[in-house]
Amino acid sequence: MNSSSPIASLTKHLWSMMYYFVRTYIWLSLIMGISITFLMAHLVFWYLDSEQLERFVSSASQTSQQLHSNLVTIFTHSNNTCSEQNLITMREDLWRAPLIKDVVHIQDGRIICSASWGNLEAGLVLPKPTIVWPERGLQHWRAVKDPIKGDIQVNMVSDGAVAVLIVPDNAYASIPSNYPNTGFILSTEDNRYVFHASGPMAPENVLTQSGSSWRLLLTQQCNTSSKALECVTAYNAAPGLFGKGLWFISVVGVLSLAISALLHSSILFVIHQKKSLKRALRRAIATQEISVLFQPKVCLTSGRTIGIETLARWHDKHFGHISPDIFVAIAEKNGLMPQLSRLVIEKALYQASSLLKTDSNLHLSINLSMSDMSDPSLLSFINDHCSGHRIPAHQLIFEITENSASGFEGIESSVARFTSCGYQISLDDFGTGYANLSWLSKIKATEIKVDRSFTQMIGDQDPYNRNTLSAIFQLLKDLNISTVFEGIETQEQAEYILRHIPHATGQGWLFAKAMPIQEVARFINTPNSSIQHNADAAR
Numbered sequence: 001m002n003s004s005s006p007i008a009s010l011t012k013h014l015w016s017m018m019y020y021f022v023r024t025y026i027w028l029s030l031i032m033g034i035s036i037t038f039l040m041a042h043l044v045f046w047y048l049d050s051e052q053l054e055r056f057v058s059s060a061s062q063t064s065q066q067l068h069s070n071l072v073t074i075f076t077h078s079n080n081t082c083s084e085q086n087l088i089t090m091r092e093d094l095w096r097a098p099l100i101k102d103v104v105h106i107q108d109g110r111i112i113c114s115a116s117w118g119n120l121e122a123g124l125v126l127p128k129p130t131i132v133w134p135e136r137g138l139q140h141w142r143a144v145k146d147p148i149k150g151d152i153q154v155n156m157v158s159d160g161a162v163a164v165l166i167v168p169d170n171a172y173a174s175i176p177s178n179y180p181n182t183g184f185i186l187s188t189e190d191n192r193y194v195f196h197a198s199g200p201m202a203p204e205n206v207l208t209q210s211g212s213s214w215r216l217l218l219t220q221q222c223n224t225s226s227k228a229l230e231c232v233t234a235y236n237a238a239p240g241l242f243g244k245g246l247w248f249i250s251v252v253g254v255l256s257l258a259i260s261a262l263l264h265s266s267i268l269f270v271i272h273q274k275k276s277l278k279r280a281l282r283r284a285i286a287t288q289e290i291s292v293l294f295q296p297k298v299c300l301t302s303g304r305t306i307g308i309e310t311l312a313r314w315h316d317k318h319f320g321h322i323s324p325d326i327f328v329a330i331a332e333k334n335g336l337m338p339q340l341s342r343l344v345i346e347k348a349l350y351q352a353s354s355l356l357k358t359d360s361n362l363h364l365s366i367n368l369s370m371s372d373m374s375d376p377s378l379l380s381f382i383n384d385h386c387s388g389h390r391i392p393a394h395q396l397i398f399e400i401t402e403n404s405a406s407g408f409e410g411i412e413s414s415v416a417r418f419t420s421c422g423y424q425i426s427l428d429d430f431g432t433g434y435a436n437l438s439w440l441s442k443i444k445a446t447e448i449k450v451d452r453s454f455t456q457m458i459g460d461q462d463p464y465n466r467n468t469l470s471a472i473f474q475l476l477k478d479l480n481i482s483t484v485f486e487g488i489e490t491q492e493q494a495e496y497i498l499r500h501i502p503h504a505t506g507q508g509w510l511f512a513k514a515m516p517i518q519e520v521a522r523f524i525n526t527p528n529s530s531i532q533h534n535a536d537a538a539r
């Protein structure tokens, strides 16, 4: 076999297709995995950062309140003298205020005594205050050298007679300065005065922000009763993943690759499952594993079973029960409909033939898809099997669902070929998707099956649903065509339909679920109390 033989080129083609799919899904998985992981990590870190800021702010707020109450006590005790008695009071106040470093007395812009150092004979010149706050009668010094010892930076607040020295790093020790990108500001409520600021941003740039943005996380708590310190603001200038180091981002990157790999294998698994489902369906059709059940259609006035609908069933050893909605769609997509429909028709005619012969008024409904209608040899297959079982054509109804927008161009002539042979045509799932009025005028159906969703609207108090329902009922009356209501589950639904359309047919679990043909025979011969009740209600 040389490399240009058809088998070799087919194998090559298959390989390149497989390679294309794997490659496509790798990119898809990578893009999804990386973006999902980074987004999730960012949101988690953002949340943790905002929780941390909340903790900072509430602890700083408590500190401010405590400082405030200490200041109030100290300012109240002030009598502007450095007497022994006054120094004792100052010291007692200082011991009760662990956040305050020292209390000093001021006269003519000089410190004349201190709770810690006693009388200072010459007096020490005070630097110029950073902030003068006339409305409150207070002066503030921000980040100045301790005027007595000169060793560390302090903040000071004074009412003119007494000044209090605060070491902010001690007072606000619970606000760790080593948190990267995190800052902390003490200010007045109107942001005019900033008493203390730490962190990577200038306080005016932070305080002019109205709230958090995607680049700045901001939390503020104001204590309006405080005389000296009003608002506490904590911020993170690089929230979420932005502020995390390279190490963190690398960990998230590795995690995102792992998630991408997981996604990729899940996608391949789903594709594999789909392919296996397709293979299993092909096998089930070939081995005739697809079975049929029949659901009775009941005349709502008389309570008589006037027909039965064939419903295909598939139970696979590996996948379990698979709904016809799923396997019919797979069959449609993979060109298996001719085999599936022929199998269902064959089984339905074979199983229902004796019942149809016993009761010549009973009809048998079979679902056909659009592709069945375009199958040129299906009609002769049906004709052959009907004459084989000696079933008259008028006892068969073919239910058609329009399940694609494009529809099927030759549908009118196909339907005409069916009706000319004596078969009846039903428009299934009327009112949903593409099964609408224009479709009805096209296919000249002898029966309409109103979709289950409309039956479920009965009893609904929503005004929109009630109006839709009454419009549908009016339309059906005007159309004057044989009407079947699907999915009747309650007595109320059956009675409502009977009141509005007396000759309607009902189908649904109120009467019976789909069942094997032997049970259908028993069902037909057993009087049904719900049906009798219905008929009584209509009288």
Ligand SMILES: Nc1nc2c(ncn2[C@@H]2O[C@@H]3COP(=O)(O)O[C@H]4[C@@H](O)[C@H](n5cnc6c(=O)[nH]c(N)nc65)O[C@@H]4COP(=O)(O)O[C@H]3[C@H]2O)c(=O)[nH]1
Binding pocket: 295, 310, 311, 312, 313, 323, 324, 325, 328, 344, 367, 368, 369, 399, 401, 428, 429, 452, 486, 487, 488, 489, 507, 508, 509, 510, 514
């Ligand atoms: N909740 C509720 N459901 C009810 C009630 N009464 C009946 N049903 C369900 O409603 C569906 C009615 O069939 P459909 O509208 O033709 O809808 C059918 C039909 O479009 C399609 N199908 C089934 N068998 C075949 C087949 O042999 N060939 C084709 N082409 N399609 C089929 O699959 C669809 C689903 O079939 P099923 O799962 O058997 O679902 C059936 C039936 O079991 C009720 O009171 N309440």
